[in-house]
Amino acid sequence: MKNELPYQSSAATDFAEVIIPLALPLNYTWAIPEHLKEAALVGCRVEVNLGKTKKYAGVIKRVHQTPPEFFEAKELVSVLDAAPVVYESQLQLWEWMARYYMCTEGEVMAAALPAHFKLSSETILVFNEEAGDDFNELDHEAFLVAEALLLRKELKLTEVQLILDNSHVYPVVNRLIQGKICYVWESLKDSYSPKKETYVLLHPDYDNEAALERLLNTDTKLQRAEKQLELLLGYLHFQKTEGAITKQALLKKTGASEAQLKGLADKGILVLEKRSVDRIRSLPKDIQINFELSGAQSAALQQIRTVFREKDVCLLHGVTSSGKTELYIHLIEEQVRQGRQVLYMLPEIALTSQTIRRLQRHFGGHIGVYHSRFSQNERVEIWNKVKDGSLKIVLGARSSLFLPFRDLGLIVCDEEHDPSYKQMEPAPRYHARDAAIYFSSLFEGCKVLLGSATPSFESYNNALAGKYGLVQLTERFGNIRLPEIELVDTRRFRTKEFADTIIFPPLAENIRNALERNKQVILFQNRRGYTPYQRCNTCGWVPQCKYCDVSLNYHKVYNKLVCHYCGTSYPLMVTCPSCGSHDFIQKQFGTERVEEALQELLPHAHIGRMDIDTVRGKHAHDQLIQTFEQQKLNILVGTQMVVKGLDFEHVELVGIVDADGILSFADFRVNERAFQLMEQVSGRAGRKHGVGKVMVQTTQPGHPVLLQVQQHNYRALFDDELPKREQFGYPPFTRLIRLLLKNKIKDVVQDAAAWFAAALQDKYSRFIMGPSEPIINKVRNQYLMELLIKLPRNTRLITQCKEDVLFMIAQLHQEKRYKSVVVVPDVDPL
Numbered sequence: 122m123k124n125e126l127p128y129q130s131s132a133a134t135d136f137a138e139v140i141i142p143l144a145l146p147l148n149y150t151w152a153i154p155e156h157l158k159e160a161a162l163v164g165c166r167v168e169v170n171l172g173k174t175k176k177y178a179g180v181i182k183r184v185h186q187t188p189p190e191f192f193e194a195k196e197l198v199s200v201l202d203a204a205p206v207v208y209e210s211q212l213q214l215w216e217w218m219a220r221y222y223m224c225t226e227g228e229v230m231a232a233a234l235p236a237h238f239k240l241s242s243e244t245i246l247v248f249n250e251e252a253g254d255d256f257n258e259l260d261h262e263a264f265l266v267a268e269a270l271l272l273r274k275e276l277k278l279t280e281v282q283l284i285l286d287n288s289h290v291y292p293v294v295n296r297l298i299q300g301k302i303c304y305v306w307e308s309l310k311d312s313y314s315p316k317k318e319t320y321v322l323l324h325p326d327y328d329n330e331a332a333l334e335r336l337l338n339t340d341t342k343l344q345r346a347e348k349q350l351e352l353l354l355g356y357l358h359f360q361k362t363e364g365a366i367t368k369q370a371l372l373k374k375t376g377a378s379e380a381q382l383k384g385l386a387d388k389g390i391l392v393l394e395k396r397s398v399d400r401i402r403s404l405p406k407d408i409q410i411n412f413e414l415s416g417a418q419s420a421a422l423q424q425i426r427t428v429f430r431e432k433d434v435c436l437l438h439g440v441t442s443s444g445k446t447e448l449y450i451h452l453i454e455e456q457v458r459q460g461r462q463v464l465y466m467l468p469e470i471a472l473t474s475q476t477i478r479r480l481q482r483h484f485g486g487h488i489g490v491y492h493s494r495f496s497q498n499e500r501v502e503i504w505n506k507v508k509d510g511s512l513k514i515v516l517g518a519r520s521s522l523f524l525p526f527r528d529l530g531l532i533v534c535d536e537e538h539d540p541s542y543k544q545m546e547p548a549p550r551y552h553a554r555d556a557a558i559y560f561s562s563l564f565e566g567c568k569v570l571l572g573s574a575t576p577s578f579e580s581y582n583n584a585l586a587g588k589y590g591l592v593q594l595t596e597r598f599g600n601i602r603l604p605e606i607e608l609v610d611t612r613r614f615r616t617k618e619f620a621d622t623i624i625f626p627p628l629a630e631n632i633r634n635a636l637e638r639n640k641q642v643i644l645f646q647n648r649r650g651y652t653p654y655q656r657c658n659t660c661g662w663v664p665q666c667k668y669c670d671v672s673l674n675y676h677k678v679y680n681k682l683v684c685h686y687c688g689t690s691y692p693l694m695v696t697c698p699s700c701g702s703h704d705f706i707q708k709q710f711g712t713e714r715v716e717e718a719l720q721e722l723l724p725h726a727h728i729g730r731m732d733i734d735t736v737r738g739k740h741a742h743d744q745l746i747q748t749f750e751q752q753k754l755n756i757l758v759g760t761q762m763v764v765k766g767l768d769f770e771h772v773e774l775v776g777i778v779d780a781d782g783i784l785s786f787a788d789f790r791v792n793e794r795a796f797q798l799m800e801q802v803s804g805r806a807g808r809k810h811g812v813g814k815v816m817v818q819t820t821q822p823g824h825p826v827l828l829q830v831q832q833h834n835y836r837a838l839f840d841d842e843l844p845k846r847e848q849f850g851y852p853p854f855t856r857l858i859r860l861l862l863k864n865k866i867k868d869v870v871q872d873a874a875a876w877f878a879a880a881l882q883d884k885y886s887r888f889i890m891g892p893s894e895p896i897i898n899k900v901r902n903q904y905l906m907e908l909l910i911k912l913p914r915n916t917r918l919i920t921q922c923k924e925d926v927l928f929m930i931a932q933l934h935q936e937k938r939y940k941s942v943v944v945v946p947d948v949d950p951l
Contacts, residue, residue, distance in 0.1 A: 164205025428590030441804020461530030
């Protein structure tokens with residue numbers, strides 16, 4: 122709804138601080154004209170002019186009476202909403218995110234709102250009435266546009282592009298403006314469109330039994346049209362049993378044709394009416410909790426309730442398959458019965474389909490799903506249902522945190538350790554778990570439950586220190602034993618016979634045995650594609666991306682080399698540009714190569730692959746998971762997608778194909794991450810029937826992390842790693858701020874990084890590491906340099922450092938040579 126009146130000049134005393142979706146360091150202030158004062162509410166979208174002609178849809182953050190000190194405020198153009206689209210609690214979250222993660226509120230707004238709420242600025246050509254109709258001096262292209270303008274008075278730029286077949290649009294428009302044939306203005310376009318479906322209704326003349334009986338028994342035109350009479354009788358039957366029915370459903374159920382339906386409509390017997398309908402299928406809103414908790418689960422649930430009486434955050438550390446989800450369901454039920462809302466966060470879209478089916482069995486239509494695979498129209502509809510309170514439970518990935526909850530009572534952050542909760546690009550580079558804990562503080566009595574079998578060190582340390590409550594579930598549901606883990610020392614197979622082997626004999630034999638028992642197998646390889654790089658066997662040359670400092674991955678399914686950083690693809694190399702040799706060898710392997718090796722090894726097995734290349738569609742995750750659940754696949758090969766929380770009843774064997782690759786990252790969290798990945802994927806085995814087995818292929822069977830995984834001993838890992846973190850000043854003992862500098866010219870970015878480090882030296886010399894080149898020092902044609910600031914956990918010092926860094930970024934850009942250097946602050950980087 123748009124509340125807009127003709128411009129009236131007035132001495133406005135009210136002003137609006139407005140957030141617009143741009144990376145502006147400060148929010149701008151606009152004057153509120155008298156006729157918009159009642160409509161201009163905090164949280165409403167408003168139309169504003171920025172610059173000469175550019176229009177934006179912003180959100181009112183604050184209404185006040187203080188005029189800007191250094192400029193005269195322009196007036197708001199219009200108010201776009203009858204009621205606020207965001208609540209004040211959301212605006213507080215945006216402000217906190219901008220402050221904590223060193224970005225702007227406009228960047229947070231751009232990430233938070235569905236695209237259709239942000240509106241797009243549309244260029245309109247308006248015919249100048251004083252131009253007359255003499256266009257003889259115009260060239261052919263300009264004449265075509267001017268003629269259309271004369272007829273219609275105004276044209277969208279997109280319509281001009283169609284008239285000109287997309288050629289020379291802007292030069293033609295400029296000639297028309299210079300010739301005073303038209304002028305240009307900007308309009309905000311609302312791109313949300315409700316979904317329409319055609320419903321079939323009985324004409325009001327026949328809505329009583331007597332009229333309907335006369336129609337069926339005496340109408341000669343109807344009696345002669347047997348097929349139309351059959352369709353009408355079918356309609357009356359379905360209307361009685363099902364109520365309102367759509368045209369598509371009626372034709373499908375009766376087998377009738379469009380022509381027969383049109384005939385009944387032309388006779389005035391049936392009426393076709395278009396109605397707006399939900400894009401999201403809704404279920405009955407009932408609650409059915411039809412399972413019993415085990416003794417260990419009941420004790421854990423009671424402990425969580427006790428913790429929540431004293432603390433706002435509780436960490437549930439439960440081994441894989443211990444039944445954490447059943448505890449979540451009981452806690453969710455309590456909140457829904459009190460009329461409050463619940464946010465259930467998961468790290469990956471892949472997990473939502475299996476979890477939503479499970480929760481819908483218990484909560485029906487109380488649940489909605491929200492993640493990036495939904496269309497923008499669907500997101501708007503879910504947004505509105507959350508805002509009006511009709512959706513009580515939202516299951517979603519990290520972006521679901523931005524939804525407009527009215528009364529949030531509980532946030533469940535499942536698999537809280539997972540790196541996918543951290544937004545990498547673009548800003549805001551927030552961690553959804555940490556932001557959720559802040560967000561919960563904005564609602565009275567709202568609690569946060571963090572759940573994981575392998576908690577992050579930060580969360581576990583907070584729990585041991587008493588900042589969070591800690592509840593532990595140490596046994597699997599049904600007293601099923603944790604899987605047995607066997608280390609396969611691949612050094613034993615260093616012979617020519619096994620030179621290209623991926624699935625070594627011990628693992629191969631166990632796969633065969635599992636399939637013979639009609640059990641399923643999951644194989645985990647933390648690389649996608651066929652092979653991570655090719656190398657010339659003569660001179661050692663490796664194909665690299667032109668735009669990034671990385672080798673190209675070979676994808677056999679496309680027969681192309683692909684850069685996994687910028688997405689550029691290249692034809693397969695057959696001749697080495699360095700020495701002219703045709704002899705290339707492929708080094709290491711990804712999920713495609715594992716799948717191929719399995720097909721060679723087990724030609725009759727049904728094998729599926731789950732990685733980003735195979736699950737691109739909106740429903741692709743769900744289809745693949747259901748296919749595996751229904752045992753239409755024997756073996757599932759995948760990347761981290763198969764690690765996270767999936768529950769398959771018949772999986773007996775899990776194979777970790779290359780543990781060495783997981784243990785070899787140059788990162789202070791490498792051991793923590795490796796343990797989490799391997800323990801989580803191990804947890805997919807033996808969840809329901811019997812004892813599962815995990816086989817880990819490695820050249821380092823004595824590696825301490827592998828021994829800790831073998832014993833399922835998270836506490837040993839934590840106790841071993843924590844003193845090292847403290848010694849070298851890493852989280853959870855410090856806060857990290859990573860500064861990434863980017864520029865197309867290598868010397869410029871290196872000098873800018875040196876300037877930045879020198880500027881920080883006076884105050885923060887003890888805390889700075891770098892500047893240095895990252896391991897991958899060029900991405901998307903931008904050279905990279907980085908600095909790492911390791912600050913003690915002192916809130917005042919951290920806040921001051923952030924302010925200083927932002928000030929120095931502004932100073933850097935005052936230098937002409939460094940104006941084009943992009944500086945990206947990343948707080949709490951992964």
